[in-house]
Amino acid sequence: MPLTSPLALLRVDADSLAANTHPRHRHPALDLKYIQSAVRDRNGFLPPLIDHTLASGLSAEQLADRVLACRPRIAIVKAQSWNLDTAIRCARRLRAAGVVTIAVGQQVLHAARSPVTGWQDAYDIALPGDAEAEAPRLVTRLLSGEKPAALAASYTERMATGRLLEIDDPDSLPIPHFDTSELAAYPFPFPLRRRPVHHWGYVLTAWGCPRACRHCSVVVRKSATATLRARSIELVVDEVARLADQGAQGILFEDDSLCIDRRRFLGLCDALIRRRLTLPWIANARPDELDRERVAAAAASGAALFKVGVDCAAPRLIERIAKARDGLAWIAAAENAFGYLDEANIGSVALFMVGLPDEQATDVEASIKLARRLRPDYVQVQIYTPYPDTAIWAELSPAQRNGSGTYHYGIRSESPSRIAAADLPKMQGAFYRRFYLDSAYFARHLARSWRHYLTPQALLQSAAHVSFLLRKAVSDREAPAPAEPPNCQA
Secondary structure, three states, X not given: OOOOOOEEEEEOOOHHHHHOOOOOOOOOOHHHHHHHHHHHHHHOOOOOEEEHHHOXXXXXXXXXXXXXXXXXXXXXXXXOHHHHHHHHHXXXXXXXXXXXXXXXXXXXXXXXXOOOOOHHHHOOEEOOEOOOOHHHHHHHHHHOOOOHHHHHHHHHHHHHHOOOEOOOOHHHOOOOOOOHHHHHHOOOOOOOOOOOOOOEEEEOOEEOOOOOOOOOOOOOOOOOOOOOEEOOHHHHHHHHHHHHHHOOOEEEEOOOOOOOOHHHHHHHHHHHHHOOOOOOEEEEEOHHHOOHHHHHHHHHXXXXXXXXXXXXXXXXXXXXXXXXXXXXXXXXXXXHHHHHXXXXXXXXXXXXXXXXXOOXXXXXXXXXXXXXXXXXXXXXXEEOOOOOOOHHHHHOOHHHHOOOOOOOOOOOOOOOOOOOHHHHHHHHHHHHHHHHOOHHHHHHHHHHHHHHHHOHHHHHHHHHHHHHHHHHHHHXXXXXXXXXXXXXXX
């Protein structure tokens, strides 16, 4: 029986695990971790955090029962578009039991732009935007006896007007509390070029992404707002040191783009070197941020891998989604970036999508060819889903919006692309098959990551990867081949 607590934190998300046919990188809910630590500092107790991704067999009702076992007065529930039904069923059960329910996460932005059945019955209060600072203040007011209905009005107005909550002073936030078991619960699932890492610490150094990408959703971002608000470098490095002392063997920087501010990024790398904290680390980046200087600094400070958002190889689509003003320059930047990373012996994941608005089969073929030229350690291919919190949502027809609650690795009923929705999973599979099931890839992978296979734990993990690739080889044998484009750069 869990300890009783006035507040319980719940992350709802097992649907994405069920939809994935490949090994998935599970991340901790850092926003809930910040709320957890702030409540501890403000109110003197550490609320339990129930993470559905670590208990994926639980139904909505079982999740609610697990929360109710803590006898909370308040529950903060994080969810996203693809698990709204589960979250609402769970929250309704909690509310019926007398628990004050607070919605956080991308689900709030979805509900603000697209009606959600049962929303009003499920949640007393919804916090739109970055809730890490506001939620602990709200919890304190509720625990002091203020009424939820009186407090909800200002947040409802924010939802209606699009005024998102922001983190005004990142340095005032407490360092998230992680116990030793959590360091092992969220591993990066694929081999690295360096020694194997089994215990990962997760760090967020800044909130806000000033990029104006029109297809991007808070589903895949760590922050909902546009203004960049960064923590001081020394506090970030203090957090890395604390995680290392707790047993973290590697660090995952969760920023939407760690490299966006060149001067700050170089300063962070220098600080890690100066304090001898060059643990292997992973971060997200854009191709046009990975120049020689930043890649060299990353390598010197311990960088093991970058997840790089390439998206697609069609310049007109890159411009259409406002990823870059010059699509051809974007493709050239990608080719340069992956070359710099390989020269520095830093691993890479190339992130692609299929099914972008107006995308054709020839564009998918171009993306496959680009991925093979880039020679990353891994590719990851999403099926594009236009979530309601994206800028491009307003341009889509009702039919193209259909399925906005679908997980972006799941099967859609409609697509904003010029490719039939039923063909997108087949093209995704063909992308994986043609990249991974290649003798040159196997040779390259073993040359880069052979250290990973020297431990029994790594060998067991690798069986899942091989199984995934073999399943793809069989299931996609009937996949339609994307048409050959007249020019793979077009």
